[in-house]
Amino acid sequence: xxxxxxxxxxxxxxxxxxxxxxxxxxxxxxxxxxxxxxxxxxxxxxxxxxxxxxxxxxxxxxxxxxxxxxxxxxxxxxxxxxxxxxxxxxxxxxxxxxxxxxxxxxxxxxxxxxxxxxxxxxxxxxxxxxxxxxxxxxxxxxxxxxxxxxxxxxxxxxxxxxxxxxxxxxxxxxxxxxxxxxxxxxxxxxxxxxxxxxxxxxxxxxxxxxxxxxxxxxxxxxxxxxxxxxxxxxxxxxxxxxxxxxxxxxxxxxxxxxxxxxxxxxxxxxxxxxxxxxxxxxxxxxxxxxxxxxxxxxxxxxxxxxxxxxxxxxxxxxxxxxxxxxxxxxxxxxxxxxxxxxxxxxxxxxxxxxxxxxxxxxxxxxxxxxxxxxxxxxxxxxxxxxxxxxxxxxxxxxxxxxxxxxxxxxxxxxxxxxxxxxxxxxxxxxxxxxxxxxxxxxxxxxxxxxxxxxxxxxxxxxxxxxxxxxxxxxxxxxxx
Amino acid sequence: xxxxxxxxxxxxxxxxxxxxxxxxxxxxxxxxxxxxxxxxxxxxxxxxxxxxxxxxxxxxxxxxxxxxxxxxxxxxxxxxxxxxxxxxxxxxxxxxxxxxxxxxxxxxxxxxxxxxxxxxxxxxxxxxxxxxxxxxxxxxxxxxxxxxxxxxxxxx
Numbered sequence: 001x002x003x004x005x006x007x008x009x010x011x012x013x014x015x016x017x018x019x020x021x022x023x024x025x026x027x028x029x030x031x032x033x034x035x036x037x038x039x040x041x042x043x044x045x046x047x048x049x050x051x052x053x054x055x056x057x058x059x060x061x062x063x064x065x066x067x068x069x070x071x072x073x074x075x076x077x078x079x080x081x082x083x084x085x086x087x088x089x090x091x092x093x094x095x096x097x098x099x100x101x102x103x104x105x106x107x108x109x110x111x112x113x114x115x116x117x118x119x120x121x122x123x124x125x126x127x128x129x130x131x132x133x134x135x136x137x138x139x140x141x142x143x144x145x146x147x148x149x150x151x152x153x154x155x156x157x158x159x160x161x162x163x164x165x166x167x168x169x170x171x172x173x174x175x176x177x178x179x180x181x182x183x184x185x186x187x188x189x190x191x192x193x194x195x196x197x198x199x200x201x202x203x204x205x206x207x208x209x210x211x212x213x214x215x216x217x218x219x220x221x222x223x224x225x226x227x228x229x230x231x232x233x234x235x236x237x238x239x240x241x242x243x244x245x246x247x248x249x250x251x252x253x254x255x256x257x258x259x260x261x262x263x264x265x266x267x268x269x270x271x272x273x274x275x276x277x278x279x280x281x282x283x284x285x286x287x288x289x290x291x292x293x294x295x296x297x298x299x300x301x302x303x304x305x306x307x308x309x310x311x312x313x314x315x316x317x318x319x320x321x322x323x324x325x326x327x328x329x330x331x332x333x334x335x336x337x338x339x340x341x342x343x344x345x346x347x348x349x350x351x352x353x354x355x356x357x358x359x360x361x362x363x364x365x366x367x368x369x370x371x372x373x374x375x376x377x378x379x380x381x382x383x384x385x386x387x388x389x390x391x392x393x394x395x396x397x398x399x400x401x402x403x404x405x406x407x408x409x410x411x412x413x414x415x416x417x418x419x420x421x422x423x424x425x426x427x428x429x430x431x432x433x434x435x436x437x438x439x440x441x442x443x444x445x446x447x448x449x450x451x452x453x454x455x456x457x458x459x460x461x462x463x464x465x466x467x468x469x470x471x472x473x474x475x476x477x478x479x480x
Numbered sequence: 481x482x483x484x485x486x487x488x489x490x491x492x493x494x495x496x497x498x499x500x501x502x503x504x505x506x507x508x509x510x511x512x513x514x515x516x517x518x519x520x521x522x523x524x525x526x527x528x529x530x531x532x533x534x535x536x537x538x539x540x541x542x543x544x545x546x547x548x549x550x551x552x553x554x555x556x557x558x559x560x561x562x563x564x565x566x567x568x569x570x571x572x573x574x575x576x577x578x579x580x581x582x583x584x585x586x587x588x589x590x591x592x593x594x595x596x597x598x599x600x601x602x603x604x605x606x607x608x609x610x611x612x613x614x615x616x617x618x619x620x621x622x623x624x625x626x627x628x629x630x631x632x633x634x635x636x
Contacts, residue, residue, distance in 0.1 A: 301605065430606040431574060431576040431580065431607050433573065438568075441571075453604075453605045458606035459606070475575060
């Protein structure tokens, strides 16, 4: 495979669709201005649109070629400015393959390669509609370069390399029950409610007035009923959305790579090397905390998995809390096999009220302003006060952590009703920060911030109001 | 706390002083513009008063804190880590292992150049941290040291 190859003609559809998706408003603009344009300018505008929406994507498709060599993937692209991109296999962080159902009969898929470069936005390489064999070849070469002994035999490239026999590791498939629970407890409801409210805002005013006039007779039941309907629709929407994306989720370990496959209409396959994992995160919103359901994600130095929660690759979407460690340990060897007690970094009992106080202080000003300026509805904002108080309590209760070995720490935080637990290796901690104010010093308290890499940015893991002794001990461990 | 840590060069106080003066001048200009707007377009006069108060108070506080800012800002380079310490009321201790350092940047604006000082920014794969001012020679030495140690650490 050393000759430059074009992607399949079907890839053209992707290019066209993308162009329309990004610039559809130009059509609207033209329709809107149609009446004001002279025939000459109408002709010019149509010609420009044809070029922009047809000729440009076609040339883009025609000029995009790729070569898979034994050492690197080389991409040529560009019309006026020729790009030549050379990605050696050891630099690739993740290989992502997305197969829409209509591409399945043709054995085609969209291939995305990500490196850890600091370029934001798009993945480094996006090849729409290439044969599935391309990704297989890349993965084979990639595994070969990490094992020098085998690399020698493969780099004497004769034909397409045959798959190197890999030790097939453990695999995991999500159960229907877990997936259903996961989908039902998704907080995706909240954005959907906002969208529905947005649509409501766009409805014609006289509908609303009619409805309100009728509703005036039974105002409260109507209001409650409407809220329940909106919530139900949003909930079902969020449920289906999660179900479609995580349909038949599987995780497998092959050699030193992890692979996740998921999705109903679009099968999405992501391959990531285990030694590139920056940190492992267990995440649990308060609903899932009641159901003892955890989500496991890995933080990577690239932005693979942009559709996943927080853009992080999901390893186990929904796993019962008591099976988590036993399930995950075979996939990532440095995650402990049993649940550790996170008792070293906890908020001391006498410091817990500080978290309540801070949470209350955050909402105090808005509440005062609302109560003062927007009567009588502003008084509803008083409900924020108990909410803030319990949020503070939630943080205090969920903060935890422990140094498990000389190479490993576990840190747990509670934010906005979500508990997050991080498993971080010492070598992946980019920097460590200890903060304390003069008032915290006599109380022997300190904040701890551990920075790890996350995509192209940092993930600051912040634990507040811990015992200063423990925090400084961790600092000393880190600097020695 | 850090037995072998260093203070920034004392001349940094002069730089901070000048930058305080700079913010005073900016404050004066803003106040003058607001006064002008008050005369021309009848903007509320409390804007002018508030701006004048801020212009007066802010540089005084900033200037008054310079000795403390100087006393509480420290840095240290050990064979394994770069450490920084700052803050009087809100204290901060920061550690960056040499092995995690990706690059070191020296940067100096006109004021720092004039005093032959430079800012040193140490960047990791995720974060970057700045030492506000060092002697040019010390900074270059430091950069060599960090890069040297980083090289060695990577060979491990």
